Amino acid sequence: RKANVPVVGSSAFFGYKTAFKMLTSYKQTLVEGHAKYGKSPFQVPGMRAWVVYVGRALFEDLRKSRDDTLSFQEEINDSVSIEWTMGKSVAYNTWHNVIVRKQMTQQLGIAFPLVYDELCHAFDDGFPGPGDEWTELHHVHDVIQQIVCRGANRLFVGLPLCRHPEYTRISRAFTGSVAKAGFLIAAFPKFLKPFVAKYFSGAPAAIAGFEPFIIPIIEERRRRAAEMGDEWQANKPFDLIQWLMDTAPEGEQQNPSELTLRIIGINFAAVHTSSMTFTHAFYWLAARPECVPALREDVAAAVTEHGWTKAGLNQMYKIDSFLKESMRHTGIATAIMGRKAVKNVTFSDGTQIPAGAHVAINLWSIHHDPEIYPNPDEFDPFRFSRKVEQGEGAVKHAFTTASSDFLLWGGGAHVCAGRNFASMLLKSMLAHIVTYYDVQFPNGAQRPPNLEFGSNVIPNPKATILVRRRQA
Numbered sequence: 001r002k003a004n005v006p007v008v009g010s011s012a013f014f015g016y017k018t019a020f021k022m023l024t025s026y027k028q029t030l031v032e033g034h035a036k037y038g039k040s041p042f043q044v045p046g047m048r049a050w051v052v053y054v055g056r057a058l059f060e061d062l063r064k065s066r067d068d069t070l071s072f073q074e075e076i077n078d079s080v081s082i083e084w085t086m087g088k089s090v091a092y093n094t095w096h097n098v099i100v101r102k103q104m105t106q107q108l109g110i111a112f113p114l115v116y117d118e119l120c121h122a123f124d125d126g127f128p129g130p131g132d133e134w135t136e137l138h139h140v141h142d143v144i145q146q147i148v149c150r151g152a153n154r155l156f157v158g159l160p161l162c163r164h165p166e167y168t169r170i171s172r173a174f175t176g177s178v179a180k181a182g183f184l185i186a187a188f189p190k191f192l193k194p195f196v197a198k199y200f201s202g203a204p205a206a207i208a209g210f211e212p213f214i215i216p217i218i219e220e221r222r223r224r225a226a227e228m229g230d231e232w233q234a235n236k237p238f239d240l241i242q243w244l245m246d247t248a249p250e251g252e253q254q255n256p257s258e259l260t261l262r263i264i265g266i267n268f269a270a271v272h273t274s275s276m277t278f279t280h281a282f283y284w285l286a287a288r289p290e291c292v293p294a295l296r297e298d299v300a301a302a303v304t305e306h307g308w309t310k311a312g313l314n315q316m317y318k319i320d321s322f323l324k325e326s327m328r329h330t331g332i333a334t335a336i337m338g339r340k341a342v343k344n345v346t347f348s349d350g351t352q353i354p355a356g357a358h359v360a361i362n363l364w365s366i367h368h369d370p371e372i373y374p375n376p377d378e379f380d381p382f383r384f385s386r387k388v389e390q391g392e393g394a395v396k397h398a399f400t401t402a403s404s405d406f407l408l409w410g411g412g413a414h415v416c417a418g419r420n421f422a423s424m425l426l427k428s429m430l431a432h433i434v435t436y437y438d439v440q441f442p443n444g445a446q447r448p449p450n451l452e453f454g455s456n457v458i459p460n461p462k463a464t465i466l467v468r469r470r471q472a
């Protein structure tokens with residue numbers, strides 16, 4: 001059934017043709033809908049149901065919605081088939097997200113030195129060493145993803161596993177293989193999904209690849225906890241594996257395979273999102289060398305006062321602004337906060353969403369609205385830090401602040417649980433690069449075009465950047 005809002009797009013037929021069209025011209029449809037209907041909602045036919053795109057005026061309705069009306073889990077399940085790739089338990093019993101949201105976020109001050117130490121090693125391995133020469137960095141996104149994966153996994157699984165080449169390989173490859181499997185499974189009717197999931201998807205093999213790495217760690221820690229008692233409690237490892245082990249509900253959730261699935265689920269949420277975000281910003285940095293002196297000063301002032309610490313990072317307003325503007329301007333998605341209506345819903349403006357329809361917010365049009373962001377098509381790296389310098393609240397303009405104007409992190413009950421960690425990781429990386437490296441595109445080239453697939457805005461995977469280690 002349709003919502004009571006206008007339809008955008010010539011085809012009103014569901015199915016693969018429509019789905020293909022939406023995959024290849026997603027942004028165009030959002031821009032067209034916004035141009036025609038302004039801030040009012042409109043709908044387009046999806047693969048099996050209508051998708052209603054709302055503007056900023058309905059952000060609050062979406063933010064306040066709960067899973068028993070507009071469901072986040074059902075949306076994810078429909079789009080990437082988590083129930084059929086990673087299993088029902090991870091799809092619906094997401095106790096591990098609370099650990100990321102609370103425990104991990106509260107411990108970021110203690111985590112910083114570990115994560116930054118790993119990032120420094122990963123940059124030394126992936127970026128050129130000392131010397132006067134410019135070096136070509138090929139497949140930039142791969143290099144960035146490897147660095148992100150190591151930094152994040154230093155906190156997720158600790159040393160030495162976060163540096164293990166095969167572990168980092170499968171952590172990086174997992175999202176791609178499970179997303180592909182999910183997409184394939186999503187195309188089949190419900191009764192065929194278990195069959196396709198078992199015999200035609202790469203998900204079971206991708207998941208099995210993690211178990212030989214994680215399960216022995218869990219078993220060894222349990223053995224040592226039993227042997228050492230209080231001494232173990234006082235000195236136990238500081239990482240996500242341990243937090244999951246300590247917090248898992250009694251019963252089958254304590255099973256090492258279940259715990260492994262949670263580590264995989266968090267890698268799934270963390271690695272691709274963070275590495276795509278950073279690659280976009282890295283391309284902007286190489287394309288806009290005139291910003292570098294101000295960024296270097298921002299880092300130097302914070303480090304002089306606080307050293308390379310979380311407190312120092314908190315003071316780097318220009319680094320924060322640069323990342324936020326990169327995500328405002330370019331982003332990694334054109335629509336966000338996807339939800340599936342599990343019952344009929346009426347929004348505050350009278351929009352009626354029938355059960356089974358999907359809703360999302362038109363991020364692209366909000367992030368490019370001249371009433372919110374003057375000159376929205378211009379990349380203005382210090383757009384947000386200037387406001388802070390002019391006396392406006394630092395929290396209001398911070399990269400991590402989710403709002404109706406800045407939608408990268410989504411909003412409401414499911415707002416990104418790892419955004420403070422992501423921000424710490426990405427700010428550390430940008431601060432490290434501007435301090436220790438010079439970067440530019442070869443022959444004065446510009447930022448390479450993004451790839452768009454569905455609502456994803458993917459940084460060009462083939463770009464080359466010239467990098468030179470700065471003299472100490």
Ligand code: HEM
Pocket residue numbers: 072094097100266269270271273274277332336337338408409410411412413414415416417418419421422
């Ligand atoms: C720049 C990187 C990242 C971006 C852009 C991002 C974005 C998002 C978005 C849009 C959502 C859904 C919000 C909604 O629909 O309202 C989300 C959820 C989530 N993210 Fe992130 N994320 C990033 C990094 C991370 C990292 C590093 C972690 C883990 C440490 C993480 C963990 C999660 C979790 C667990 C959820 C689900 C929360 C829930 O359902 O309660 N994310 N993220």
